[in-house]
Amino acid sequence: MTVVPFDEYDDERHIIEADQVGGQVDPADRKATFADVVSRTDARRPIVPAVLRNPDARRALARWSVSYGGHTALYHLTRSPKYAAKVAVYAPRGAWRAGSAVAWWAVGGRENFHLRQEAANKNDPHTWQALNRTRAKESNARWWVVGVAVVALVVLLGVAQLAVGIPAVGWFAVAVGVVLVAARNGRPADKPIVDRVVTKAAFTKLTGEMVRHAVVALGIGVKEPGQITFPPPGIHKDGPGWLARFNLPGAVVATALLEKRDNLAAALRLPVDQVWPEVGPDHPGQVDLWVGYQPSSKMGQPKWALTADTARTSIFEPNPFATDSRQRPISTVLFQRNFLVGGQPGSGKSYAARTLLTIAMLDPTVELKVAEFKGVGDFLDVEPLCSTYAVGVDDDAFETGSDIIAWALAECERRGKRILEAKKRGEAPEGKVTPELAAKRGSGLHPVFILLDEVHELFAAVPGAAAACERAIKRGRALGIIFCLATQIPDKDSLPPNITRCITTRWCLSVLGQVENDMILGTGAYKRGMTATVYRPGVDAGWGVLVGVDKPGSARSFYPTPEVTAAIVARAGQLRGRAVIGEDVERVEARDMLADARTVLRPGESGAPWAVLAERLAELAPEFYTGITADMVREALAPYGVESQDVKVGRSNLKGARRTALDNAQQRREIEAE
């Protein structure tokens, strides 16, 4: 630091120059050039509000307006005699008040009244007269104004009458208007003429002041309300609520605020389900706070398009299955996607999975296979539509569950060949099922939707089921086989991370902590602000964070009444002509990977590398093992105690399974079985 004495003025004063560390880094300020202006890509605000662009939202708005308007009109109509009586009392009082106010103004009585009174009290006639002269002078001019205004009004009405001939109803309307204005002027300040239609005042407006004070009160490192800035367009209406996008100061991240949603709601004096904070789009310190006009529990949900009597879907087209916090429908294409729904008990997983199943069932080309390992029959009503259906937590249900997975694997194998043929014929240019191929009768490539609810039960009960499911998910995606898994225990045993990784669309409903959250949504999701921990089981049932759709964010499953649900299932039955698409799975002899691994070892081999084992297993039973990788074999044999050891191949050592390890594992299993 350089200190320079400033002798000319004062020994005590110094100029302190900042140290120069490195060269100039800040760009020089310059005015915007033409190129800057024409290349601006700022998001433009839509001309037509979002609510008017979406047909469902338009219909919902129209329905609401008609119902609200109708109710208000009837409410006031029934009270009209009371209103008329009030008007009769207040109108003369209002007319008197208005008249006297004009008269007082015209005589200038108010302006120096106190001064004149003081002069009178002090017995000071000179001052009083001087003040009164001033008043009288002003009063003259004011009477002129009043006179001219009255004459102008009379002339105006007279001319209007002569020129266009105001009908009687016009005079009546003018008279009613004058009487109502007079009544309003004559009513006591705290007594409105009309009664309140709604009992509780709706939340009317979110203001910058409310937001600033609430955020400071959270104690997340924002000390002053002024530290919070609102980028344009500031707080504005967005759907049925208000959106406040704001920047937190310094290094405070939005996730710190998301974790305190309860406190934020308390500070805003609103119910928690009315307050929806999200990380903003520009940087991690930006918050998008959406506050509904009403709590979501009271707001209801827009009508689900799939509940219409004529609803029919195509899994190749986007179809709605949930709504976001601003009541906008969220849609997805089912084809070439897989779905994972996770959450704690009571978070609404089964209903959420059902919304996806609904899209599938209303497409009459889709085969359905449903297995529910909760055992309560959540999907019992769709059994007649399914080619395979299982319910329960018993051996029978688990066997059917693993048969479905084995069937899917074998089907992938069959479909792979069919696709190859189709490709040769030029019908599958990308080597994938196309909508045309899927719809073609006899192509054997119709879409299949497999729903496995509480799938962790199956994975825990049947060793190897998780690995097989992973292979089926990976292979089936391009071949028209869609998996939807729902689970309540997202940990690495009940939901292997490899499965999560290959699933495109994940929906995390209420979970307890960050670990479960990230198990479902992916590592780092919590830190990026995708926090399903804010939802409470039961209260926020159906709400979750959804990734893998157009815009990740909050999503609430559609939740039709039991009657509507029954109507949807009936409609799906009608569309399918009561015929079940596809065949039930055959009881497949479950493959025993340990025994198979021992079988594929060649005589004299002391072991085989994992990759070699994977290759040989796929040759042994292609319908089950096609697509299996070295890692999958290693992971599948680990529970039997088969360690990954060095295996000699030529002159080098590779990791794999030794024959002794496989034999020992088999012996252990036999001893345990006894």
Ligand SMILES: Nc1ncnc2c1ncn2[C@@H]1O[C@H](COP(=O)(O)OP(=O)(O)OP(=O)(O)O)[C@@H](O)[C@H]1O
């Ligand atoms: N979208 C929704 N809106 C409102 N309530 C819902 C919604 N989805 C589910 N619920 C309610 O939540 C309750 C639990 O739903 P569901 O059975 O799907 O939960 P789950 O997570 O599968 O629970 P569990 O694991 O205990 O079976 C249901 O009884 C239902 O009343």
